[in-house]
Amino acid sequence: MILEQLRDAFPHPVGPLRILVVDDQPVNIRVLHQLFKDEFDVLMATDGEQAITLCKEQQPDIVLLDVVMPGISGHDVCRRLKADPDTRDIPVIFVTSQNQDGDEALGFDIGAVDFITKPINPVIVSARVRTHLVLKLQSDLLRSIAMMDGLTRIANRRKFDEELTISWRACLREGRPLSLVLLDLDCFKQFNDRYGHQQGDACLTAVAEALNRSVRRPLDLVARYGGEEFVCILPGTDSQGGLKCAEVMRAAVKALKIEHQDSAAGPFVSISLGVATQIPHADASPEALLAAADEQLYQAKRAGRDRVSAITLA
Structure with a gap:
């Protein structure tokens, strides 16, 4: 009951909880699988390398880990999980x-x-497993709230900074492109001056929802960067894909048809967007990619607003 209440408290839907059972003896795996299969998704591994791979790919909510196994011991598996930012928060219970x-x-x-x-x-x-799952969900919920913008209910700057680092490292490791979209609302100060800050907040919330609906893939992230600025991380997206996503966002905001009589860009609220794309490498940095997107945003504004400007970095 407590587990269900915690899952329902998350701002976004939480799927079935996952337990990873790691043991080189099939009989031990069967016992634990039988114990938890009716309530949880139970993943199984028979050696340490397989366990580490499953943890990185499937992100289980808890690991039940044998200590004595051929190859990598359970102790070494735990050390490697705790040393990796992608897996260090997964609770490990030794069963030995x-x-x-x-x-x-x-x-x-x-x-x-x-x-x-x-x-x-x-x-x-x-x-014991239920106790630690409750603690894990409580920790995840607090972390989720800390990473959410209080007004728009999307990711905040802190979450963006964290995810940018993760996405950069993943694309660097895999040799894939990374696109960033930085955008802000055109003439938003004039909007607040005419319609008031309460309507300004409602406008920002509506725009955030439209932007969030514009991205489809689980790894894509839309965040509030600050004030009327938003940013989108698009891992594995080339320059053409980044430009296309930016145009979808621009159209989604215009489709809201939020009146803006004092905008220099048109009668409705609009956005200007800067896109920067790069395949990460050792001589580059996520900060430089973000700076390039920022420069493209100002290019879009200088060119008349309500448009996209893009660049691909070497």
Whole structure:
């Protein structure tokens, strides 16, 4: 019941909770799968490398990890998960036949949240897993709120900064392009002067919703950058795709038909957008890519507003 209430509290839908069971003995995996399969998505791995890959790709909500396995030990798996920003927040529970005080202390020292000895007691295992899932969801919820803009209910600047770093590293590793779209509302000061700040806030919220609807892929992110500025991260998107997405955003805002009698760009609220695209490399930086998008935004404004200006960096 508590788990359902926490999942419902998230600002965006939360899918089924995932448990990853890691053990080189199929009989142990079957026992834990049988215990949790009716309520959770249960992923299974029989060695450490497979477990690490699943954690990076599937992002389970908790890992039940054996210690003694061929190849990479459970301890080393835990160390590697905790050293990786993409997986360090996944709770790890060691499930092992090792039951000395020193074994348990080592498990906690390298980042595990709990330690369960074999043979397992299903009631105890279920209770402990549920407790740590509740704690994980509570932590995720607080983090989600901290990363959300209070007015528009989309990602805030802090979330953008974090995701830009993650997306840059992923595209650098995979040799894929990364596009950034930086935009702001045309003549927004004049809008606030004529219609008042309350209507200005309503306008920003409506624009944020329109921008958010314009992106489709899970890895794309729209965030409020500050004031009337917004930004969009498009991992794996080339210059043509970035320009197309920017035009979709521009059209989505114009389609709102929010009256703006004092705009120099037309009778309705509009946006100007700057797009910068680059395949990340060692001599480049996400900050330089953002600066290039900012320069393109001002090029769009100097050219008359309500338009897109784009550049591709080497």
